[in-house]
Amino acid sequence: MTDIARTINTQDWELAKDIVSTLNAFMASKDLELQEGHFVRFQNHRTLTSVQQQYMSKALNLTRDVWEKMVNIQDRSVSMTHDGYLKLYQMSQPDLSQRFGAILLDEGQDVNPVIANLVQIQKITQVTVGDRHQQLYRFRGAVDALNSPSMRDAEKHFLTQSFRFGPAVAYVANVILSFKGETIPLQGLGQPTLVKRALPDDLPHRTYLHRTVSGVIENALRLVNQNHRMQWIGGIDSYSLRDLEDLFYFSRAMNDQVQQRKLLTDYADYDQYVAIAKATQDPEMLRSIKIIENYPDLPQRIEQLRGASVTSELDATVTLSTAHRAKGLEWDFVGLYDDFSADPLSPDIDAGKRDDELNLLYVGVTRAMKILAVNSLVIDILQRFKDNRSVIASIA
Known part of the structure; x- marks a missing residue:
């Protein structure tokens, strides 16, 4: 962003941010020309005021200038990105x-x-x-x-059989997908898989899948006191532990210890951070606040997490991941953590968000090969699918 601000000769960081997001939206799109639809900030506005229209026009013109500098091999003021290379190739419409x-x-x-x-x-x-x-x-x-x-007219073939898990996991997956209107059942043809409320204590290794990064950290802080060796999918440094530590220091008004200075510019103080988290119901922010409240010695706990971290599953007793990162992976024993807070069956949720949340649950439950431990949200979905207490009772 600093390159962009320097190129357009501005210290207006809000404008620079809008230019970056507009440029990224254009490079990710199928469009051959940069247009108003790429201006992310006002995408959900039905109408714009005169001031907003003028601001958008200014930002779009500056974004076009930046793009021209990116594609000009004689101009090194703005670096070409990997997304930019790909966009240029697509714009050439290759045969x-x-x-x-x-x-x-x-x-x-x-x-x-x-x-x-x-x-x-x-x-x-x-x-x-x-x-x-x-x-x-x-x-x-x-x-x-x-x-x-x-x-639309393509020949379609459906692969509906999985040899990863057995019928029990397939049943849970099918219940979840039924709320999306899926009518073609998934068949679990693997070894019998148990579905439980919790994983047994005596397992040699277990995997926990989470909805949020802060959920991963919260669970890790619980597990580290049980002397587990923890593998973090994607590496421990990709889970924003430093950001959480910064927020801890920010909450204590120890701003000289905060490395991420953006935290200090975005929020007047920690009280404002909390107020915004509550107003927006942002799950990552709310869970981070909860962690800070529960762990007054958080920096020392984070050092414990780093000490208990291992890079290979061969050396781990626990693997931690978000459900997003778990896609394509599989483990013997999988538990879903209880940080899937959004209810996908709420009448207040829009259809796109509903499908996003159901997809994430579907991916999560289908990672297990031997035992799946479902969370309270999945149990609730099972009960709503078949308002029958026997469904819940059958889960040991």
């Missing part, structure tokens, strides 16, 4: 038929629009593989290429 007879797009349910367009403009045979119920990154602008207009 791949000169070299290839077919193209396969994997993970088609969660693709960047620019990649989807790059594939769909080809005249060669197209094969798109994916599971629409595993679309997890819609919040990043990912689209489901399986449901694009170009696939």
Whole structure:
């Protein structure tokens, strides 16, 4: 962002941020020209005031200037990014038929629009593989290429059998997907899988999946006192422990210990941070506040976490991950942590958000090969699917 601010000669960081987000939205889109629809800040506004329209026009013009500098190989003031290379290639509308007879797009349910367009403009045979119920990154602008207009007349084949787990896990997965309107059942043809409320204590290794990064940290702080060796999927440094430590110092007015200075500029004080968290009901912020309240010695606890961290599952007694990062992975014994706070069946939730949350639960429950421990939200969904106490009682 500092490069952008320097290029347009401004210290207006809000404007610089809007230019960065607009540029990223354009580079991720299928569009060949930068336009108003890429201005993220006002995307949910039905109408704009004159002041907002003028601000958007200014930001768009500056974004176009930045893009021109990026693509100009003689101008080094703004670096070209990997997303920029890809965008330029898509804008060239390449014809791949000169070299290839077919193209396969994997993970088609969660693709960047620019990649989807790059594939769909080809005249060669197209094969798109994916599971629409595993679309997890819609919040990043990912689209489901399986449901694009170009696939409307495509020949469709369904792979509905899994050898990872048995019928019990398949049943839970099918209940979750039923609330999305899925009618084709998933079959669990693997070894019998147990579904429980909690994992047994005597397991050699277990995996916990979480909705939020702060949920991972909260659970890790609980587990570290049980002398577990913990593997963090993606590495411990990718779980924002330093950010949480900064927030701890911020809550104590020890601002000289805060490394992330943006925290100090975004919030007047910790009270304002708490007020905004409560007003927005942001799950990451709220759980971070809870951790700080529960652990007055948090910096020392974080040092404990680092000391208990291992890089290989071979050395771990516990693996920790968010459900997003767990996609494509599998473990013998999996437990869902109770930080899946959004109720996907609430009448107040919009359809897109509902599907996002159901997809995440579906991915989570289908990671288990031997024992799945479901959380309270999944139990509630099972009960609402079949308002019958025997369903719950059958879960040991």
